[in-house]
Amino acid sequence: MVEGRGFNSVRDGSDADFEIICTPCGEDNIREEAVKFCAECNQYLCTTCTRYHRRIAASKFHKLLDTDDGKNTLEVAMVTKCRYHADRDIEMYCGTHDMVYCAKCIATEHRACESVKNIEDVTTPFVQQNEIHELQDESKAVSDQLKAANKNKQINVGSLEEQRSEILRNIQDIERNIIEHIGKLKREAVESLNKRYSEINSEMESEITLMANTITEVDKSTSMLQSLSNMDARQQFVQTKLIQRTVKDAKKLFEKSESQGTRVVRFIENADLNTVIMTATDLGRLETMNKIQKLPTPKQYKLKSKREIHVRMQNDVKRCYISDTCQLHDGTIILTDFDNKKVKWLDTNYNVKCHCDLNNQPRDICCTTQNEVAVKMNNNKVQFLSVDSSLSVLRDISIEDGGYWGMAYIAGDLWLSTGSGINVYSRSGTLLKSINNIVNGQRIFKDLPQHIAASRENVIVTDGSDGAVCLGRDGTVKSELRDGSLNYTQGVCVSSDGTVFLSGFRSHNIVIFSGDGKCQGELLTQEIGLTNPGSLYYDNKRNCLILTRHRSCDSIYILEMCD
Numbered sequence: 193m194v195e196g197r198g199f200n201s202v203r204d205g206s207d208a209d210f211e212i213i214c215t216p217c218g219e220d221n222i223r224e225e226a227v228k229f230c231a232e233c234n235q236y237l238c239t240t241c242t243r244y245h246r247r248i249a250a251s252k253f254h255k256l257l258d259t260d261d262g263k264n265t266l267e268v269a270m271v272t273k274c275r276y277h278a279d280r281d282i283e284m285y286c287g288t289h290d291m292v293y294c295a296k297c298i299a300t301e302h303r304a305c306e307s308v309k310n311i312e313d314v315t316t317p318f319v320q321q322n323e324i325h326e327l328q329d330e331s332k333a334v335s336d337q338l339k340a341a342n343k344n345k346q347i348n349v350g351s352l353e354e355q356r357s358e359i360l361r362n363i364q365d366i367e368r369n370i371i372e373h374i375g376k377l378k379r380e381a382v383e384s385l386n387k388r389y390s391e392i393n394s395e396m397e398s399e400i401t402l403m404a405n406t407i408t409e410v411d412k413s414t415s416m417l418q419s420l421s422n423m424d425a426r427q428q429f430v431q432t433k434l435i436q437r438t439v440k441d442a443k444k445l446f447e448k449s450e451s452q453g454t455r456v457v458r459f460i461e462n463a464d465l466n467t468v469i470m471t472a473t474d475l476g477r478l479e480t481m482n483k484i485q486k487l488p489t490p491k492q493y494k495l496k497s498k499r500e501i502h503v504r505m506q507n508d509v510k511r512c513y514i515s516d517t518c519q520l521h522d523g524t525i526i527l528t529d530f531d532n533k534k535v536k537w538l539d540t541n542y543n544v545k546c547h548c549d550l551n552n553q554p555r556d557i558c559c560t561t562q563n564e565v566a567v568k569m570n571n572n573k574v575q576f577l578s579v580d581s582s583l584s585v586l587r588d589i590s591i592e593d594g595g596y597w598g599m600a601y602i603a604g605d606l607w608l609s610t611g612s613g614i615n616v617y618s619r620s621g622t623l624l625k626s627i628n629n630i631v632n633g634q635r636i637f638k639d640l641p642q643h644i645a646a647s648r649e650n651v652i653v654t655d656g657s658d659g660a661v662c663l664g665r666d667g668t669v670k671s672e673l674r675d676g677s678l679n680y681t682q683g684v685c686v687s688s689d690g691t692v693f694l695s696g697f698r699s700h701n702i703v704i705f706s707g708d709g710k711c712q713g714e715l716l717t718q719e720i721g722l723t724n725p726g727s728l729y730y731d732n733k734r735n736c737l738i739l740t741r742h743r744s745c746d747s748i749y750i751l752e753m754c755d
Contacts (some may be wrong), residue, residue: 212259214238228256234419272430282430285314289581292433304584311426318425324417327435331414334442335407341449342403348454349396356389359459363476384478385459392455392480403449406442413438447521448562455480479649491689493704493715494754498722501542504746508532514740514748515597516556516643517729518565520579525731525738526565527748528554535567537583542750548583550575556599556643556727558606560619566606568599574606574617589621597682600644602651603665609641614653614667627667636669637661643727647686647707654681660694662709675703675711682742683728695725697742702728715751722749 210225215235217224226236230245232254237245245251273294274280280294287307298308360382367378413435420428458479504512513531520526525538530553539545553570560566560576564586567575572594576586591608598609605624606617613636614627629636639656646652647662650670654660659674659681673692683695683702690707693715700723702716715737716722726742737751 212236214241216241226259229259229261230254230256272427272434275434282434283311285309285311285433290433291437292430311430314429318428321421323432324420327432327439328414328417330439331410331417331435334439334446335410335414337446338403338407338410338442338449341446342400342407344454345396345400345403345449349393349400352389352392352396352455352457355457356385359385359457359478362459381476381478388478388480389457392457396455399449403445406445409438410442444521444562451521491691493687493691493712495715496752496754498720498752499750500747501538501750502747503527503529503536503538503542503544505532505534505536505544505547508534511744512746513744514726515554515742516599516727517738517740517748518557518559519729519731519733520559520565521562523731523733525729526557526579526583527740528557528567530554530570531744535565535577535583537579542748546582548577548585550585555594555597558599558601560601560606566599566601566619568594568608570595574599574608574621576619589617589619591615591617591621592623596640597642598644598653600646600651602646607644607651609644609653611640613637614641614644614663625667627663636663642682643684645684645686645692647692648690652684652686652692654684654694656680656682659703660684660692671709673705673709673711675705677701677714678703683726683739685728685730685737687730688732693728693730693737695728695739697724697726700724702737702739 210223212226214222214224214226214237217238224238224240227239228237228242228245229235230237230251233245233251236259237256242256245254245256272282274282274297277294277296280296282292282294284293284295284298285291285308286293286298286302286305287309288305289302292311293302298305302308363378363381363385367375416431416435420431423431459476460479503514508529510531512529514527515530516528518526524540525542527536527538528534529536533550533553535548535550535554535557536544537546550567550569552573554567554575555570556568558566563579565577565579567577568591569575569588572591573588574591574594575588578584578586592615593608593610593612596609596611598607598614600607604619606619608615608617610626613629616624616627618624627636629641637653637655638658642654642656644651644653649665651663651665652660652673653663657680658676658678659672661669662671662673664670673694677699678694678696678701679699680697681694682697683693685693687693691712692705692707693702694705695702695716700718701714702725704712704715706712716725716739722739722741724742726740729738730736731738735753735755737753739749739751741747741749
């Protein structure tokens with residue numbers, strides 16, 4: 193079907209029938225007869241638009257055809273270039289990822305994929321009209337969401353400037369009270385503030401640009417859907433797949449933006465500054481955070497119910513030993529099965545939807561990026577896995593003492609327990625620093641370090657005794673979380689309000705600590721019957737605690753909290 197067939201001109205009042213109308217004029221509800229066709233823009237042009245098309249720098253060298261020739265070459269003109277390799281045509285289909293690519297993409301990124309075919313060999317039925325309408329609605333919805341989110345980002349940039357000004361006023365007030373020593377500290381604080389503000393501002397400008405570019409891609413895809421019915425089945429298939437990928441990427445970007453919320457900068461004044469001014473090393477502590485709706489406030493945690501979720505698969509050769517869990521951005525859970533040498537991915541109903549076989553026993557797991565997880569292996573390796581529509585092995589790095597429990601991804605670095613303390617690595621495998629157990633003749637940990645969790649600016653490390661140690665990012669001891677009811681503490685997790693949960697392997701319980709380190713009592717006691725608790729993960733989205741048992745067990749346990 194040729195676009196515009198049968199419309200009359202309203203520009204000159206003529207009643208003449210046109211076989212084809214001008215595409216740009218038609219977008220303005222003006223019916224004008226097309227005299228040329230641009231194969232590169234896939235547009236029919238009237239006499240006036242043809243003249244402008246030849247004047248614009250971006251299109252002046254485009255090849256213009258007569259409309260009859262345009263109809264014959266439309267199929268050729270619709271050849272689509274690869275989004276990653278602009279000089280390559282889309283010509284291959286990967287069944288594993290259900291997406292179309294150029295030959296270079298297939299050769300470099302999809303060599304191990306199955307069901308790779310030439311598009312000409314794929315059965316491509318015409319897209320149903322209801323599918324087009326659904327994709328149009330979906331494209332418009334995500335475009336509107338991104339536009340609103342982008343507007344909030346722009347507002348956030350302005351609010352950061354206001355917060356910066358407020359912090360500066362706070363700094364100046366402190367300066368007036370302790371003028372003899374404040375000069376040096378003021379310069380350091382302002383320098384730190386301006387540097388961090390510049391970093392945040394640069395990050396947010398980049399995010400705004402990315403979001404704006406994505407909006408343009410989504411809007412372009414929405415426009416392409418309007419002409420989808422004019423294409424043959426092959427082109428409909430290609431364009432639909434590309435638009436679906438664009439919408440999927442846009443959704444991920446929106447979800448990431450929503451999870452970040454509004455960025456907030458706070459300055460925490462040193463309350464003891466007046467008495468310790470001559471020994472002070474800083475004016476205050478600059479703190480940044482992602483604010484979604486309001487700053488979290490501590491709440492009381494009480495156990496509402498518990499559920500046992502079976503995670504054994506038919507091809508598991510041994511009984512499961514679920515050693516650790518982590519949660520992806522979409523809320524789904526990934527587990528390590530130590531004895532079966534597997535990583536298992538659960539859907540939103542906690543059913544195993546896919547898995548990845550590994551060549552050794554996995555101990556710990558954590559998310560590193562939106563589409564990647566790191567797995568601490570029993571053979572002195574950290575294995576990185578891709579998380580897309582399935583799980584696949586990417587690469588690995590070598591580490592020391594991989595046979596110990598404990599790994600967390602904190603501020604871009606991997607913190608790993610060892611037999612003598614903590615090692616911090618970059619994702620590329622560079623050892624950044626080591627935190628030894630013995631410092632100035634004193635032990636940091638009562639026993640061996642175990643599981644690790646991030647708690648705002650600090651790191652919580654269980655140590656196989658009656659609690660855990662709270663470390664700063666620089667490795668200094670900030671505090672200890674101890675309680676006599678804990679015996680051989682292993683698991684640790686932190687909820688969004690800073691509440692810390694510790695599990696006692698031998699005491700068969702879970703003890704809660706507030707964000708300031710005060711013990712709040714037991715959440716789970718030995719009487720409930722969940723013996724030998726191991727790793728913990730708090731699911732803030734579902735308000736529940738995910739518990740594994742440190743022994744052969746085919747289940748995980750979901751401990752739901754009272755609202």
